[in-house]
Amino acid sequence: MASLEPKVAVLMGSASDADVMQGCRDLLESLEIPYEMKVLSAHRTPDQTREYVMSAAAKGIEVIIAAAGWAAHLAGVAAAYTTLPVIGVPIDSSPLHGMDALLATVQMPPGIPVATMAVGSGGARNAAIFAAEILALKFSPIAQRVAAYRAEMTRETLRKAQDFESGK
Numbered sequence: 270m271a272s273l274e275p276k277v278a279v280l281m282g283s284a285s286d287a288d289v290m291q292g293c294r295d296l297l298e299s300l301e302i303p304y305e306m307k308v309l310s311a312h313r314t315p316d317q318t319r320e321y322v323m324s325a326a327a328k329g330i331e332v333i334i335a336a337a338g339w340a341a342h343l344a345g346v347a348a349a350y351t352t353l354p355v356i357g358v359p360i361d362s363s364p365l366h367g368m369d370a371l372l373a374t375v376q377m378p379p380g381i382p383v384a385t386m387a388v389g390s391g392g393a394r395n396a397a398i399f400a401a402e403i404l405a406l407k408f409s410p411i412a413q414r415v416a417a418y419r420a421e422m423t424r425e426t427l428r429k430a431q432d433f434e435s436g437k
């Protein structure tokens with residue numbers, strides 16, 4: 270649900286991160302959370318990154334998701350320029366399969382936290398859910414959709430377990 274009044278900003282270090290981040294978009298849409306996507310690099314477009322993040326809160330953004338690979342400074346740089354919660358997604362785009370991005374994103378020095386998700390597409394999905402959980406503190410319809418999502422996941426897991434255990 271890309272809309273004119275996004276509550277979540279999804280930043281990616283490169284357009285090449287889009288496939289890994291598709292699950293994040295899908296979940297934000299199914300949870301009906303308005304968001305906008307931006308390609309902004311801490312290294313290649315530092316001025317634009319700073320400008321966007323510094324103006325995000327004023328235009329209604331409440332949570333920032335920042336996904337990047339390699340020496341992934343995007344989430345940390347975003348967190349440096351705002352007190353909005355920043356959720357980091359390490360992307361597995363490098364020869365180190367995301368271990369570099371994981372450490373660069375998670376190992377923020379004390380004072381400027383980044384809530385770091387798992388590496389890759391699983392982390393991308395969790396970033397959307399975590400953003401929804403933050404917004405759910407303020408918006409009860411989002412809280413209801415998060416609860417419904419989780420209940421459905423539980424039902425689906427039990428259904429699959431039952432199928433497996435009964436040899437289907």
Ligand code: RP5
Pocket residue numbers: 281282283284285286310336337338339360362
């Ligand atoms: C990172 O470098 C991006 O987040 C991406 O994961 C990686 C490679 O970017 P491209 O060279 O494909 O643009 O900054």
